[in-house]
Amino acid sequence: MKRIVESIPNFSEGRDPDVLEALRRAFRSVEGVALADDSADPDHHRSVYTILGEPEAVLEALCKAVRVGVERIDLNHHQGSHPRIGAVDVIPFVPLQGVGLEECVALAHRLGEWMGGELQVPVYYYEEAALVPERRNLADVRRGGFEAIRDNMLADVRQPDAGPGRAHPSAGAACIGARGPLIAFNINLTTNNPEIARAIATRVREKGGGLKGLKAIGVDLKAKGSAQVSMNITLPRETSLYRVFELVRLEAARYGVDVAESELIGAVSQEFLLETVRYYLRCHDLKESQVLENWF
Amino acid sequence: MKRIVESIPNFSEGRDPDVLEALRRAFRSVEGVALADDSADPDHHRSVYTILGEPEAVLEALCKAVRVGVERIDLNHHQGSHPRIGAVDVIPFVPLQGVGLEECVALAHRLGEWMGGELQVPVYYYEEAALVPERRNLADVRRGGFEAIRDNMLADVRQPDAGPGRAHPSAGAACIGARGPLIAFNINLTTNNPEIARAIATRVREKGGGLKGLKAIGVDLKAKGSAQVSMNITLPRETSLYRVFELVRLEAARYGVDVAESELIGAVSQEFLLETVRYYLRCHDLKESQVLENWF
Numbered sequence: 001m002k003r004i005v006e007s008i009p010n011f012s013e014g015r016d017p018d019v020l021e022a023l024r025r026a027f028r029s030v031e032g033v034a035l036a037d038d039s040a041d042p043d044h045h046r047s048v049y050t051i052l053g054e055p056e057a058v059l060e061a062l063c064k065a066v067r068v069g070v071e072r073i074d075l076n077h078h079q080g081s082h083p084r085i086g087a088v089d090v091i092p093f094v095p096l097q098g099v100g101l102e103e104c105v106a107l108a109h110r111l112g113e114w115m116g117g118e119l120q121v122p123v124y125y126y127e128e129a130a131l132v133p134e135r136r137n138l139a140d141v142r143r144g145g146f147e148a149i150r151d152n153m154l155a156d157v158r159q160p161d162a163g164p165g166r167a168h169p170s171a172g173a174a175c176i177g178a179r180g181p182l183i184a185f186n187i188n189l190t191t192n193n194p195e196i197a198r199a200i201a202t203r204v205r206e207k208g209g210g211l212k213g214l215k216a217i218g219v220d221l222k223a224k225g226s227a228q229v230s231m232n233i234t235l236p237r238e239t240s241l242y243r244v245f246e247l248v249r250l251e252a253a254r255y256g257v258d259v260a261e262s263e264l265i266g267a268v269s270q271e272f273l274l275e276t277v278r279y280y281l282r283c284h285d286l287k288e289s290q291v292l293e294n295w296f
Numbered sequence: 297m298k299r300i301v302e303s304i305p306n307f308s309e310g311r312d313p314d315v316l317e318a319l320r321r322a323f324r325s326v327e328g329v330a331l332a333d334d335s336a337d338p339d340h341h342r343s344v345y346t347i348l349g350e351p352e353a354v355l356e357a358l359c360k361a362v363r364v365g366v367e368r369i370d371l372n373h374h375q376g377s378h379p380r381i382g383a384v385d386v387i388p389f390v391p392l393q394g395v396g397l398e399e400c401v402a403l404a405h406r407l408g409e410w411m412g413g414e415l416q417v418p419v420y421y422y423e424e425a426a427l428v429p430e431r432r433n434l435a436d437v438r439r440g441g442f443e444a445i446r447d448n449m450l451a452d453v454r455q456p457d458a459g460p461g462r463a464h465p466s467a468g469a470a471c472i473g474a475r476g477p478l479i480a481f482n483i484n485l486t487t488n489n490p491e492i493a494r495a496i497a498t499r500v501r502e503k504g505g506g507l508k509g510l511k512a513i514g515v516d517l518k519a520k521g522s523a524q525v526s527m528n529i530t531l532p533r534e535t536s537l538y539r540v541f542e543l544v545r546l547e548a549a550r551y552g553v554d555v556a557e558s559e560l561i562g563a564v565s566q567e568f569l570l571e572t573v574r575y576y577l578r579c580h581d582l583k584e585s586q587v588l589e590n591w592f
Binding site: 002004006034036037050052096097241242245259260261262263264266267268269270273274276277280281282283284285286287289290291292293294295296 | 298300302330332333346348392393537538541555556557558559560562563564565566569570572573576577578579580581582583585586587588589590591592
């Protein structure tokens with residue numbers, strides 16, 4: 001059985017087709033690495049890549065793409081609706097098969113050492129890769145965004161875990177971590193009022209009394225003329241996709257608003273899609289072994 | 297790439313656990329054959345097996361199981377709510393990978409020759425394996441059931457395509473065919489009135505002005521205290537699972553009845569499940585490549 005690690009690097013570039021293509025090329029240039037998905041959003045001004053492969057191959061592909069990102073993305077002229085602190089904003093490692101979380105922590109630290117030394121970009125380790133408890137939560141690390149990093153990095157609380165003690169002039173800083181699988185799930189509403197998206201996000205997320213393991217923010221998708229509830233389902237086995245969808249719909253109804261469409265970002269385990277089918281078709285006995293493709 | 301054929305043999309036994317276990321054992325006894333799914337229903341008095349493998353291996357496994365079925369199932373004492381003409385009632389071959397429909401027709405004919413000669417069970421070839429157009433449609437071949445076969449087989453119209461010119465005394469006759477993939481989908485209603493299930497079946501199926509390629513009958517599930525709409529979706533690429541589900545629900549509403557639960561019988565292609573997820577989550581861009589397991 002092959003050992004497989006997943007990484008879902010997020011870059012603060014969602015518009016320039018040349019940069020997006022250069023990043024895809026970098027990921028694809030390493031033998032044994034699959035680019036399972038990539039998506040770019042001009043409003044978020046962000047692109048997300050899902051790569052899979054053996055640990056060393058994934059690390060090599062990340063180094064290549066990170067170099068492209070640091071060289072070509074300048075955060076000083078960046079305006080996007082998604083929180084970010086760097087050109088190469090977030091890189092999580094996820095153990096998928098034959099690999100443990102500790103090994104993903106080690107990969108995160110190796111990538112951070114390289115990025116801090118070779119590219120002179122300060123790095124924060126988050127979630128399982130965090131060296132201090134205050135940096136486990138990504139939202140805390142990113143608070144204040146690029147501007148806080150650039151203007152106020154000398155504060156002790158902002159001293160990085162690897163790399164130089166000040167922000168890279170154009171690329172800011174980076175968050176590198178290790179974690180279990182999550183589902184990135186965005187729901188666009190039939191309104192363009194971001195306040196409604198924010199109010200819904202506040203109610204459906206765990207922090208606001210919503211679903212366990214659910215993180216949510218409201219985002220203004222100006223280019224699309226729509227407001228979005230952008231979510232991470234961090235405990236997808238307990239907090240099912242359909243339950244998140246239906247709860248957002250239910251909260252939206254309070255404003256006479258409905259779900260326009262949704263998007264799944266990156267790769268999703270088949271089991272979570274089957275659970276969605278079981279719910280909507282009321283087909284409780286559907287088994288993974290009934291999926292034809294699982295047999296060849 | 298492996299050459300893979302699917303077969304979904306239907307036996308007229310859904311109650312006796314010893315016979316069901318003997319059939320499962322027969323399928324599993326052949327190297328290279330996967331028993332992807334099996335289900336038995338006491339009301340239908342019928343069990344359905346889904347096997348996958350290379351053509352010769354699948355044929356060998358079928359011969360073994362067919363012998364068990366002919367020896368151990370006696371239709372003279374059989375009462376079930378599902379139409380049937382034989383102990384080994386229906387055996388379709390379906391091409392899945394690296395195999396054409398013509399090869400499945402040849403497999404159907406080889407199995408029929410063997411069953412007619414070795415086991416002395418008359419065989420009708422249906423759908424793509426039919427030798428005459430009047431036998432393409434399985435419902436036509438099975439009309440009148442076991443009783444018509446047993447009591448009136450000498451009529452020209454009932455002369456079999458292989459095997460002896462009269463019904464096997466306990467096992468009746470068999471239908472063997474070749475066809476493209478279909479989805480067997482049953483919906484149980486919140487009523488035990490079979491007339492309602494029949495009325496819904498009549499309206500949702502193609503013949504009654506319903507969905508293209510949909511076949512449906514109403515079945516009385518006495519053991520379950522429920523009425524069922526039992527369906528085959530023969531064009532699952534055009535006629536999606538969710539549309540069938542929602543149309544049955546809509547027709548049921550006319551009687552104040554709802555869907556209690558549904559069941560998918562046998563193996564289903566992942567694409568059809570993804571289309572269901574796309575519909576219910578309004579997640580139109582979900583791609584097959586986003587299913588994690590498709591990459592290892």
